[in-house]
Amino acid sequence: MKRRTFMKGAMTAGTVGIALSAGLLTPSAVLAAWPKSAFDAKSVKDALGDLGMSKGTKSSNIKIKAPDIAENGAVVPVTVTAKMSGVESIALLVVKNPSPLTSSYVMGPNTLGKISTRIKMGKTSAVMAVVKAGGKTYTTSKDVKVTIGGCGG
Amino acid sequence: MASIKIRAKLRGGKVQVKTLMAHPMETGNRKNKKTGKKYPAHYIQEVTAEHNGNNVLTANWGPAISKNPYLAFDFKGGKKGDTIKISWADNKGKKDSREAKIR
Numbered sequence: 001m002k003r004r005t006f007m008k009g010a011m012t013a014g015t016v017g018i019a020l021s022a023g024l025l026t027p028s029a030v031l032a033a034w035p036k037s038a039f040d041a042k043s044v045k046d047a048l049g050d051l052g053m054s055k056g057t058k059s060s061n062i063k064i065k066a067p068d069i070a071e072n073g074a075v076v077p078v079t080v081t082a083k084m085s086g087v088e089s090i091a092l093l094v095v096k097n098p099s100p101l102t103s104s105y106v107m108g109p110n111t112l113g114k115i116s117t118r119i120k121m122g123k124t125s126a127v128m129a130v131v132k133a134g135g136k137t138y139t140t141s142k143d144v145k146v147t148i149g150g151c152g153g
Numbered sequence: 154m155a156s157i158k159i160r161a162k163l164r165g166g167k168v169q170v171k172t173l174m175a176h177p178m179e180t181g182n183r184k185n186k187k188t189g190k191k192y193p194a195h196y197i198q199e200v201t202a203e204h205n206g207n208n209v210l211t212a213n214w215g216p217a218i219s220k221n222p223y224l225a226f227d228f229k230g231g232k233k234g235d236t237i238k239i240s241w242a243d244n245k246g247k248k249d250s251r252e253a254k255i256r
Binding site for chain 2: 034
């Protein structure tokens with residue numbers, strides 16, 4: 001229990017501090033751990049910086065499972081699988097979305113490096129997964145073509 | 154309010170958790186065609202998963218997660234009958250949580 005609160009605190013102290021000092025957080029909607037500045041960031045680099053991550057090194061140990069062509073950009077199923085051990089967190093980004101960061105995940109000690117969800121994509125873009133494991137950052141990306149209102153690709 | 158569905162299954166030594174939440178996940182950029190006004194942003198910001206009271210996953214979400222969100226993950230060390238609790242909180246301060254047993 002103690003460890004958990006500590007880790008949460010340590011992870012978010014930085015980003016929340018910045019957001020607070022900039023007067024960005026409205027008290028009614030403050031969640032202690034939610035990194036608002038990272039979600040507002042307009043570039044991949046800023047979003048990762050606000051999460052305390054860097055782009056890291058390319059790794060073939062991360063797999064992104066997503067359709068090559070997504071007919072509906074509002075619902076794109078994505079699965080990220082990181083094979084390395086000791087995965088601490090995963091960030092999932094869509095490079096060309098207005099705000100690239102879609103979501104970030106903090107793993108517990110027994111949680112495996114695998115996340116499935118469904119994301120929105122504004123247009124054809126690379127989907128990027130950034131994985132933090134053992135204090136290092138790894139990344140991989142996959143291009144997903146989005147056809148809006150089309151009948152197949 | 155039953156806005157959360159959970160399936161937790163023990164398979165091959167790991168627990169596979171799948172969950173579906175009912176939520177509009179409004180980005181704040183979508184316009185009402187009649188009035189031209191934007192629908193205000195309304196989306197889940199934080200999802201937490203607990204196994205017998207211990208945190209196994211914290212997800213921070215932005216508005217780019219699809220409507221009626223789906224989330225699946227695996228963890229080790231769970232047994233049949235253990236409790237999985239999923240909770241979410243959105244940007245308007247609404248919250249919900251639900252418990253399920255590992256099968």
